[in-house]
Amino acid sequence: MAEAFAASGVAGGGSAASGAAGGGSAGGRAAGAATPTEAATPAQAARRGLRRLRPMTVRARATLGASAVVAIALAIASLSLLGLLDANLLHNAESDAEAQATAVAQLAQAGRLDPLLPPTHGADFLQVVNEQGQVLTASQNLTGRPPVVARHATVPGTVLSTMDISGLGQDHRQRVVQVTTETGGGLVSVYAGTSLRDADAADETTAAALAVGMPLLLLTVAWVTWWVTGRALRPVEAIRAEVAEISDRDLHRRVPVPQTHDEIARLAVTMNATLDRLESSGHRQRQFIADASHELRSPIAVLRTQLEVALAVPDPAARPELITGALEDTERLQQLAADLLLLARIDAAEPHATTLLDLTELVREAVRTRRGDRVPVDTELAEGITVAGSRLWLTRVVTNLLDNAQRFAEHSVRVLLRVDEAAGRAVLEVVDDGQGIPVADRERIFERFTRLDDARSRDHGGTGLGLAIARDLAQHHRGTLTAEAAAPDAPGARLVARLPLAGPAQG
Missing domain, CATH: 3.30.565.10 (Histidine kinase-like ATPase, C-terminal domain)
Structure with a gap:
């Protein structure tokens, strides 16, 4: 309705401008001044466009609102789930790699490193590097390769760090744990890496499931909201249709009261109570008009009779009495009119x-x-x-x-x-x-x-x-x-x- 009103206002403005244009100097002023439509800023035009796109029914707004809330909640939940899943898998991988690196570091401290480190559970590769950057030993898949990390630790003790390693001949990321320890020959860094294949696969599977499941769930929520809102508003439509058909001559009709005992039922009860008051007021008004007409008829008839008699009687001595009676009836009419006016003011709640x-x-x-x-x-x-x-x-x-x-x-x-x-x-x-x-x-x-x-x-x-x-x-x-x-x-x-x-x- 707002858009229709705006459109009608624009149309009216155009007509006025056209009429002014045909009126000489007034037309010149109209031509030189910008109409409200021409003066509208881009922001105003954008707001008008948004108002046109906004759903106009309660059912549509409720469905859109519920769907938007559920969509936001699902997006947050999905991102949180993916984040927690990835963090948990990474933590498990790092724990296994850290355990293997710590075990090899203990062997380095004892001077019992093997020339070739066997593959173990929890680590896809192992590499031991001294503080000069020389590879002391490694697993078979890193034999002959340079250190996996170019920068080496210089502080004695044990240092843990994690990083992404690529270029090791695998399709998946590697999580590397570095353990630096003090040995008889100086600082030694042990690198243990584990593949994130399982973590990446789990992330991809979960993301694919969410990409399929979220739209389906969102559509389900929208359909359920549309259906439930439609059923909830069905009594409101019945009330509206009934009220639309009630005229001033059909005030005896009442709107249907649903058996839900909710807000809509209370609205129907209130509407019927309002119709009761309107019917009572209408009946009272009609009765008042009928009674007032009846009350006014008698003094007016008496007054007319007295005046006709005064005109018909030739004796001047009888006229004062007749005129006195007419004045009394006139006073009574005046009092009655004043009382009726006061009642009208009271009824109007002035x-x-x-x-x-x-x-x-x-x-x-x-x-x-x-x-x-x-x-x-x-x-x-x-x-x-x-x-x-x-x-x-x-x-x-x-x-x-x-x-x-x-x-x-x-x-x-x-x-x-x-x-x-x-x-x-x-x-x-x-x-x-x-x-x-x-x-x-x-x-x-x-x-x-x-x-x-x-x-x-x-x-x-x-x-x-x-x-x-x-x-x-x-x-x-x-x-x-x-x-x-x-x-x-x-x-x-x-x-x-x-x-x-x-x-x-x-x-």
């Missing part, structure tokens, strides 16, 4: 300014601004409770809870604020003395456009969104909002919001 707030003062101020409520509000607020959040949104939570309590209370509304030290949360309770909330409906009241007493809620101006907005805002602040049982001696509704505590409020 960021909001977060600061440290004195929740006690925020609740006290929200209650103070409602002095004209139908039912008086009693407060019992703990001091110095600090939370982190948006002042506007947390004020909206308190206001919506008070609106709900005022809508259904008979004689009193109580607001309590305390700290739950064990949970590290601030607890806000709004309690009214109304009819209360049945246990079966304590979760349903937080659904959007839900009214337990629809007619009464409409009469009091409720839209069915207040508690839904309050819960969403509480959750947006990592808190909760629930309907809980009231005290036995205090019947009515009890709504409890819990918010995480923060540090001291900033002034």
Whole structure:
């Protein structure tokens, strides 16, 4: 895809250049300036070529990577094996030759050297040379030959050295051991040589076996990796194919979950969970649109009726009442639109300014601004409770809870604020003395456009969104909002919001 994008960009650049060329002065500038393709350096061109050669599939990359690692490991192992084998064979040859040279050196010290040294096991030839470079004795295959080494030892004692000797009439290398010892006639050097025929043959055989076996093993590894990777990625392809076919109208479909209990199975489970959330979100959105349309239809119809009546009634004295009703319905429409907009912002997870707030003062101020409520509000607020959040949104939570309590209370509304030290949360309770909330409906009241007493809620101006907005805002602040049982001696509704505590409020 990167290459296609680059190609399209180049093609687009060419078109632009052509168009500019036909435009007078602009064309002159285009002709004088180098395009991105023309300005590309050789290194950039080489990188583009490597990107084209790079395998694009996971299967191909895994096969190539495994083959490369195995090839490097086999090369290192083969070189190490050849090196160890050659070193071991050389060591054995040198040990045998050294033993023979030492034995002949002991004979030289004792003055019992034979004119012709017999061949022995472990040495293909023997030669004894004094410090003047004269050959004292040798094996039959070196009879009449000069010293095998032109430079002779000058230090008394025993000296060991190894060297390659050629030109002795053999097809293979010779490993020569030199032992220098002190005799009655001066320094004497004994040279014992052994053929490396067996070592060379073993090296050649091993190298040939590795030359045949390594490519076969490498091909086997590549084929096994390709096959295993293909089987491992088969569920991924099935997941991809299924997701590719799922449209916004097929969110009920799910990807297959393999019975392997591995990362791919967990990926499928996660994908299905995501599809569950998408389906739920889609259903919620469609339901929200349907409910919003239903809720908007009634006030719009009432508003239109009132306006038509105002136009049809010839009596000017009746018009103020009709216009007042129309204004009330307009206000209700405005409030409903504002609530819908706020819910849309919450659903979109729009960021909001977060600061440290004195929740006690925020609740006290929200209650103070409602002095004209139908039912008086009693407060019992703990001091110095600090939370982190948006002042506007947390004020909206308190206001919506008070609106709900005022809508259904008979004689009193109580607001309590305390700290739950064990949970590290601030607890806000709004309690009214109304009819209360049945246990079966304590979760349903937080659904959007839900009214337990629809007619009464409409009469009091409720839209069915207040508690839904309050819960969403509480959750947006990592808190909760629930309907809980009231005290036995205090019947009515009890709504409890819990918010995480923060540090001291900033002034």
